[in-house]
Amino acid sequence: MAINNLGLIVGQALKGTSEIGFTYDGTTFASIRVPGKSATVAWGVNDAGDIVGGDGTLGATRGFELHNGRFKLLAPSGDYVYVYATGINNSGKVVGWTSAGLDTCGFFYFQGKYRSIVFPGSTETEAWRINDSDIAVGWYGLPPSIFGFLLKNGKYATIAHPGSAYTLVVGINNAGQTVGSYTDDKFVYHGFVTSPVMGLP
């Protein structure tokens, strides 16, 4: 689920045996459905209304960007079970992640070119958002913990809620505030918002 600076919200919902994406402008819901696919999820939206997500089935997806009513396939090279485009900024730069079983990696896409996003030393990395300063955020696994990360100009930084085993960062705005979830000592999830990130790596 995402919200842009015009207040447009995108997300997904189960409808029968299908999963459909939607937009909601505060008044009206509209469906997003890739023709012929039983699952369409919308994960990110920019201020132009470009939407990114994944489509396919509940068991396998590929990434897409929806621009001016047309779906464009986003497919990093490799064999994956799931590909999701999860965030798009106002320059059209996209982040997302791919999964082939236990092998989950983030990716960056812009103007036909892909780059991997993998937090050094991690066992899995998911990229979720990118703001207009090209700061990407997401989370990475380093068993037994999960940490949030921030990526700017090829340099990574960790974001971890104090004392939590899991910190999942999934959003960042243009002020540099990040949002996500963390677990407490009973593994209950709480939401959080941070102060703006300063002193980037």
Added chain:
Amino acid sequence: MRRWVKTTILAAFLSGLTALAAAQTDISAQLTFTTIDVPGAGITVIGDINDAGDMVG
């Protein structure tokens, strides 16, 4: 002997991973975290924030 070698290699690998990760910058201490719990909810998950500070989850 073989098991010892495997264990040693695995330990060195894991140590390397930990050291590699530790070498990255950690900016957590620079941030103030504000908890958001939806009243009455068992869990709360935030998904995004826009420039006005509106959040969805």
